[in-house]
Amino acid sequence: MNAVLRRLPWVRARTVATPPASESTDQAERLATAAEEIDSAQRELEALDAERAELIEERRRLQRVLGERVGKRIMSLAKVEKTNGTPSFLAGARLLQRVHRRADEPGRGLDGAGAIFEDRARTKTFAHSHGLPASVLTAVAPSSEAAVVVHAFHGEVGLVEVRHRGRTCHFDPAGADVGDIRSTVAYDPEIPPPPALSALCAWSATLSAHISRPYVQVLWDAEEGGPVLRAIDVDPARIPALTPEWDRRLGDLFDSAHARMLLQPYRAGALANRVPGGTFTSEDGR
Amino acid sequence: MSATTQRPTSLARARDMLRKVTGRVQRRRRQIETLKAQILILTEEVKSPFERTxxxxxxxxxxxxxxxxxxxxxxxxxxxxxxxxxxxxxxxxxxxxxxxxxxxxxxxxxxVRVPRILGQWEDPDSIDWDTLPQKFVLKSNVGGGGMNVFPLVREASGSFRDMLTDELTTRDAVVRRLWDRHQRRSFYFAEEFLSARGSGDHGSVxxxxxxxxxxxxxxxxxxxxxxxxxxxxxxxxxxxxxxxxxxxxxxxxxxxxxxxxxxxxxxxxxxxxxxxxxxxxxxxxxxxxxxxxxxxxxxxxxxxxxxxxxxxxxxxxxxxxxxxxxxxxxxxxxxxxxxxxxxxxxxxxxxxx
Missing domain, CATH: 3.30.470.20 (ATP-grasp fold, B domain)
Structure with a gap:
C-alpha cells in the first residue's frame, strides 16, 4: 500500500475489506491520489503553522518593545493606534520643507519666502524693517573662516551652531556648550560662544517670527567688528541630525512654532470653515 | 456492510478531509498575510520619527x-x-x-442630509420622553466613540431596547449614563432613528x-x-x-x-x-x-x-x-x-x- 495511505487511519480501516479487483484498483488509485493531496496539504499546513508561530513571536517582540516605552509588558495592537508619537525636529522640519517644495518653483516655496531671502537686498530690507542695526546689515563677502547658524523656530531660538575651521560647537541660547550632540560633524569644545550671542539670538528670534515658516536658519558671520547677517535660509539643504534627546527637545519647539506659524492666517480669518456665501459661525455659544 | 458500499464512502471522506485541510491552509495563509502586514506596521512603529524620516x-x-x-x-x-x-x-x-x-x-x-431633530434639552433630567416617537436616537452634543449615543426603541413594558448593545434599559438608566459624562458645554437632543440601508422593518443601526x-x-x-x-x-x-x-x-x-x-x-x-x-x-x-x-x-x-x-x-x-x-x-x-x-x-x- 502507498506509504501515504498507510499513515491515514481511516484508510487503514477500509483495507480490511477486499473489493472486486477492477473496482478496487480504480478506487485505490483515486484514494491514493486524494491521500497524496491531503498529505501535501498537511505538509503545507505544518510549514504554515511553523511560519505563523515565528511571525507571532516577532509580532510579540515588537509589541514588547513598544510596551516597554510606556511602562507595560506589551502594547496591545489597538493601543498602538492611540499613541501620539513624539515631536521630532528633523521629521517636522523636513515635512514642512517637502510641502513647500511642491511649489512650482520649489526653492521659492508656496509663500514666496525663498525668493525673498535669495535676494540679499530684500533680505537687508526685511531685517532693516524689523529694526536690526545697520552695522549688522553691511554687505560683506561671506567668510569661510567662521560662521554662526542660529536655528530659529518662529520667534524662538533652539540652538546656536558655531563653525570654525571645519569643526563645530553647539550652544543653547544662554551660551552653554551642549556637548557632542551631532554625530555628523566634528565637535570642538574649544570653540567659544560668539561674543554677541544674546543679540544674535534676539535678532534671529525677531526675524524668524516674521517668516511664514516654523523653522529657519539665520546665518551670521562673526566678524571682528561685530556680527554681520549673512543670510536667512528657509529651505536648508542640511538640517542637523541630533541625539534623540535634542531632536525631541527641538521637536517640541518645532511643534509650537508650527502652531505660531498658523496664527497669521488664523488671525486673518483665512482658516475659518467655509459655507456657501461666507464663513461658518457656530451657534453653540458653549 | 460490503466493501462496494464502503469504498465510495471512503473516497467521500477523503474528499471531505481534503476540503477541510485545504480550508485550513487557506485560513492559515490569510493569517500569515495579516501577521506580515502587522509586523510591517509595528516595525515602523518602533522607530522614532527621526529614524522614519x-x-x-x-x-x-x-x-x-x-x-x-x-x-x-x-x-x-x-x-x-x-x-x-x-x-x-x-x-x-x-x-x-x-x-x-x-x-x-x-x-x-x-x-448634505443630516438627521431630523426631534427635540433638544439643557440637561438629561429635562428630556421630554413622552413626546418622543417609538424609535429615536438620544445624544449628548459632545463626546466621541458613541459613548453618549443611545439608539432606543420603546418596548411594551415601558422600558427601551438599546439598539447599540441590544439590551433592555430604562429612562433612569439612560439619564444616569448621560449625567455621568455631562460637561459644562453639554446639551442633549433626540434625532430620528436612522435605519441601515436595506434593513427594512427590523431597522438596524x-x-x-x-x-x-x-x-x-x-x-x-x-x-x-x-x-x-x-x-x-x-x-x-x-x-x-x-x-x-x-x-x-x-x-x-x-x-x-x-x-x-x-x-x-x-x-x-x-x-x-x-x-x-x-x-x-x-x-x-x-x-x-x-x-x-x-x-x-x-x-x-x-x-x-x-x-x-x-x-x-x-x-x-x-x-x-x-x-x-x-x-x-x-x-x-x-x-x-x-x-x-x-x-x-x-x-x-x-x-x-
Missing part, C-alpha cells in the same frame, strides 16, 4: 525623507490633545465642528462610513461597526477601501476585518459629499463620518483627532502621507494667494548700535 540615507542631514500619514496625523493630534495650539493662542476653526449639532448645521448648509479626507480630497475610507463604543460585547469590525472603491486588504492590519459588513452602496455620493465638506474645512486632514440609510446618505460627524489613527502598512502610510502633503501644499497656496500667509515686513528703522 532618515531611513537608511547615507547622510541623515541632507535626506528629505518621505511623506508619512502616521507622522503627520499624529503631529496634528498632538497639537490639539497636548494643548500645543492652545498654549500658542491658536484655536483651530475645525474645533467649531466638534460638537454634533454644530457639525450637522455645517453639513446642512452644504446641502447603520454602519459608519468613515472617510479620511485631505482638503477636499477623500483618499481612504472604512466601513465600520462596533466602533469602540458602549457596546462592549460587539466585535469592532472594519472593511477598508480606496476612494475609487477598490477594497484594501491588510492595509490597516491592527484592527479586525469585518466579514459581516457591506461595502458602501453609493460610493459616488459618499465621495461627492465628503469632497464638498472637506474642501470647506481649511485644514489638510480630517475624517468625515456618514451613515448609509434607507433614506440615503446621512452626515454623521467631523472628527479632527480620531482616537485611533489608522496605523497603515508602509505603502499606504506613504500614499496617505503624499495626500496629506499635497493637501497642505494646496492649502498654503490658497492662503498665500489670499495674502494670509507671507513674510511679514515691518515698519521699523534700523537701530543705532
Amino acid at each position: 532618515v531611513g537608511d540615507a547615507a547622510d541623515p542631514e541632507t535626506t528629505l525623507g518621505v511623506p508619512s500619514y502616521s507622522l503627520a496625523a499624529r503631529m496634528h493630534r498632538r497639537h490639539n490633545t497636548q494643548r500645543v495650539n492652545e498654549r500658542e493662542g491658536f484655536r483651530e476653526p475645525i474645533l467649531q465642528l466638534y460638537t454634533k449639532r454644530s457639525a450637522q448645521r455645517f453639513a446642512d448648509l452644504h446641502g 447603520p454602519s459608519d462610513i468613515k472617510v479620511f479626507c485631505f482638503y477636499g480630497k477623500p483618499v481612504y475610507l472604512e466601513v465600520r461597526t462596533g466602533d469602540w463604543s458602549r457596546a462592549k460585547d460587539v466585535r469592532s469590525q472594519a472593511r477598508t477601501f480606496a476612494a475609487d472603491g477598490t477594497e484594501l486588504f491588510d492595509v490597516r492590519a491592527l484592527i479586525d476585518v469585518g466579514d459581516e459588513l457591506e461595502p458602501p452602496a453609493d460610493l459616488e455620493e459618499v465621495i461627492r459629499a465628503s469632497s464638498r465638506l472637506s474642501a470647506a474645512i481649511r485644514r489638510p486632514i480630517e475624517r468625515l463620518d456618514f451613515f448609509e440609510t434607507d433614506a440615503g446618505l446621512v452626515f454623521g460627524e467631523v472628527t479632527q483627532n480620531p482616537g485611533h489613527l489608522p496605523a497603515l502598512v508602509p505603502e499606504w502610510d506613504r500614499t496617505l502621507g503624499e495626500a496629506y502633503e499635497d493637501a497642505y501644499a494646496r492649502l498654503l497656496t490658497d492662503l498665500a494667494a489670499e495674502g494670509a500667509l507671507h513674510v511679514d515686513f515691518g515698519e521699523g528703522e534700523p537701530k543705532a548700535q
Whole structure:
C-alpha cells in the first residue's frame, strides 16, 4: 500500500475489506491520489503553522518593545493606534520643507519666502524693517573662516551652531556648550560662544517670527567688528541630525512654532470653515 | 456492510478531509498575510520619527525623507490633545465642528442630509420622553466613540431596547449614563432613528462610513461597526477601501476585518459629499463620518483627532502621507494667494548700535 495511505487511519480501516479487483484498483488509485493531496496539504499546513508561530513571536517582540516605552509588558495592537508619537525636529522640519517644495518653483516655496531671502537686498530690507542695526546689515563677502547658524523656530531660538575651521560647537541660547550632540560633524569644545550671542539670538528670534515658516536658519558671520547677517535660509539643504534627546527637545519647539506659524492666517480669518456665501459661525455659544 | 458500499464512502471522506485541510491552509495563509502586514506596521512603529524620516540615507542631514500619514496625523493630534495650539493662542476653526449639532448645521448648509431633530434639552433630567416617537436616537452634543449615543426603541413594558448593545434599559438608566459624562458645554437632543440601508422593518443601526479626507480630497475610507463604543460585547469590525472603491486588504492590519459588513452602496455620493465638506474645512486632514440609510446618505460627524489613527502598512502610510502633503501644499497656496500667509515686513528703522 502507498506509504501515504498507510499513515491515514481511516484508510487503514477500509483495507480490511477486499473489493472486486477492477473496482478496487480504480478506487485505490483515486484514494491514493486524494491521500497524496491531503498529505501535501498537511505538509503545507505544518510549514504554515511553523511560519505563523515565528511571525507571532516577532509580532510579540515588537509589541514588547513598544510596551516597554510606556511602562507595560506589551502594547496591545489597538493601543498602538492611540499613541501620539513624539515631536521630532528633523521629521517636522523636513515635512514642512517637502510641502513647500511642491511649489512650482520649489526653492521659492508656496509663500514666496525663498525668493525673498535669495535676494540679499530684500533680505537687508526685511531685517532693516524689523529694526536690526545697520552695522549688522553691511554687505560683506561671506567668510569661510567662521560662521554662526542660529536655528530659529518662529520667534524662538533652539540652538546656536558655531563653525570654525571645519569643526563645530553647539550652544543653547544662554551660551552653554551642549556637548557632542551631532554625530555628523566634528565637535570642538574649544570653540567659544560668539561674543554677541544674546543679540544674535534676539535678532534671529525677531526675524524668524516674521517668516511664514516654523523653522529657519539665520546665518551670521562673526566678524571682528561685530556680527554681520549673512543670510536667512528657509529651505536648508542640511538640517542637523541630533541625539534623540535634542531632536525631541527641538521637536517640541518645532511643534509650537508650527502652531505660531498658523496664527497669521488664523488671525486673518483665512482658516475659518467655509459655507456657501461666507464663513461658518457656530451657534453653540458653549 | 460490503466493501462496494464502503469504498465510495471512503473516497467521500477523503474528499471531505481534503476540503477541510485545504480550508485550513487557506485560513492559515490569510493569517500569515495579516501577521506580515502587522509586523510591517509595528516595525515602523518602533522607530522614532527621526529614524522614519532618515531611513537608511547615507547622510541623515541632507535626506528629505518621505511623506508619512502616521507622522503627520499624529503631529496634528498632538497639537490639539497636548494643548500645543492652545498654549500658542491658536484655536483651530475645525474645533467649531466638534460638537454634533454644530457639525450637522455645517453639513446642512452644504446641502448634505443630516438627521431630523426631534427635540433638544439643557440637561438629561429635562428630556421630554413622552413626546418622543417609538424609535429615536438620544445624544449628548459632545463626546466621541458613541459613548453618549443611545439608539432606543420603546418596548411594551415601558422600558427601551438599546439598539447599540441590544439590551433592555430604562429612562433612569439612560439619564444616569448621560449625567455621568455631562460637561459644562453639554446639551442633549433626540434625532430620528436612522435605519441601515436595506434593513427594512427590523431597522438596524447603520454602519459608519468613515472617510479620511485631505482638503477636499477623500483618499481612504472604512466601513465600520462596533466602533469602540458602549457596546462592549460587539466585535469592532472594519472593511477598508480606496476612494475609487477598490477594497484594501491588510492595509490597516491592527484592527479586525469585518466579514459581516457591506461595502458602501453609493460610493459616488459618499465621495461627492465628503469632497464638498472637506474642501470647506481649511485644514489638510480630517475624517468625515456618514451613515448609509434607507433614506440615503446621512452626515454623521467631523472628527479632527480620531482616537485611533489608522496605523497603515508602509505603502499606504506613504500614499496617505503624499495626500496629506499635497493637501497642505494646496492649502498654503490658497492662503498665500489670499495674502494670509507671507513674510511679514515691518515698519521699523534700523537701530543705532
